[in-house]
Every structure is written in structure tokens, then in C-alpha cells.
Amino acid sequence: MPIISPHSDNPLVDGRQSDRAMMVRRGVQRLLADLRLSMMPELALASGRRADLVALGPSGEIWIVEIKSSIEDYRTDRKWPDYRQHCDRLFFATHSGVPADIFPQDCGLIVADEWSGHLFREAPEHRLAAATRKAMMLRFARAAADRLLLAELAASAG
Template identity: 60%
Template structure:
């Protein structure tokens, strides 16, 4: 008996959602990704770094610069999650993205700040540039490319074997 194409099957999971983010965080993510795309960056969400930490957004500029954006959907979210300093060594620029309901002054002055909602975003404060070493840049860029390709493959072929 022939197996029907996957497009005819009921899909139980959405490969673009992992269930960890709140509705507010997803709105900030969407608006921020739209803005970064308008700036010419390619963006991947939830990218696991070599340290094992997972960055909310990683952007790659046309010049090869790596930006990490840490999304904070509330004051409690910012206070409870202090892993973001670990991201500095994996990017050339570090930003925070949040909504207008979160006070901007809680975010470190030595990081950029993006104000976002479900429809778009604006860079309110540019992030300083702290260039990564060439070997680290190559490793992050390869990890970025592989994650993007694997995710696209999963969307195009949801029944593929994820072990290869």
C-alpha cells in the first residue's frame, strides 16, 4: 500500500514553534525579525551556541557580522534570566529587544536596545561593536547556516529522518 504524501497527513507539530515563548515574546520576536530583515540581515531564532546556551535571535549581516538579540518580554523575565552576558563572546553586537510595556532603563547601557511589537521594531540604541575572533566567527556562521538549512528541510520534508 502506498503511503500518502505528507501534505495529506495531519501534522501534530509546527516546526516553527517550540512552545517555550510567551505570546508577548513571540510578538517581540516577530517584529524584531521583520526589522532586522529590512536592514538586510538573515535571522535564525533559538540558535544553540557552542557553549550550550540558546540565543533568542542571531542575525548575520551581508558583511558577515554576527548580531545576537536577547528578547525580554517583561521585567520579571529580565530579572530571572541572567545568561545573556555569556552571549557577548559569540557576537559582534549584542542587543536586547522588548516592548513598550517594559522600562528601557533596566537594560544595560553597553548593549543595544530594540523596541518591538508584533508588526515591526526600531533600534532605539545601537549596540557597540566588539569584533569576534575569526575562528569564532567562522564557527558561529557555520552553526547558523546548518540550523537554517535543517529547519528549511524540516519544513519541506516533515517526515525526514532527523538523525542524518
């Protein structure tokens, strides 16, 4: 076994997010947990894109939350419209240092800090087709099970 590994030993951390994006994600996760949604960060979608946060509600509703940590982060990333085909509701999440008016009105908006989030604007509903919903739920469940297994294996190796 190498002394220094270039890979994280924690299967729940992939290291691609900035500290500010992770701060927003933690606040959003606390808000969504309070709303009784289950979450999967960094979920690969059928389109090949990776959603920052996918949430599953008690009735099977699927939300995607796209985290933007700065104005520049929002302006340089144009992949988010593709996420609509994978969710019932699409949200942006950011922190109080980013102006809310840069985000499209036809998406929800969450403003978060490290401790919590506030649902600034609800997202309009765009109901998924049954086949797409089933595929997303299977993708969500398989990713959650795979990550749990990796976390258990990492914990037992230590």
C-alpha cells in the same frame, strides 16, 4: 501514527516562548529584515546556551538579540553576558510596556510590537575572532539547512 502528538508538527515553532515574547520577536524580525540581516531564532550556541535570535549581516557581522518580555523576565535571567563571546553586537529587545532604563547601556536596545521594531539604541561593536566567526557561521548555516529540510518534510507529509 498517534491521533494526538505532544510535539509540534511545525518545525519552526518550539512552543517555549510566551505570546508576548513571540510578538516582540515578530517585530524584531521585521526590523532586521528591513536592515537586510538574515535571522535564525532559537540557535544553540557552542556554550550550550540558546540565543533567542541570531542575525547575520551582508558583511558577515553577527548580532544576538535577547528578547525580554517583562521586567521580571530580565531580572531573573542572568545568562545573557555569555552571549557576548558569540557575536559582534548584543541587543536586548522588548516592548513599550517594559522600561528601557532597566537594560544595560553597553548593549543595544530594540523596542518592538507585532508589526515592527525600532532601534532604540545601537549596540557597541565587539568584533569576533576569525575562528569564532567561522564556527558561528557554520552553526547558523547548518541550523538553517536542517530547519528547511524539516519544514519541507513536514509540508510533504501533510
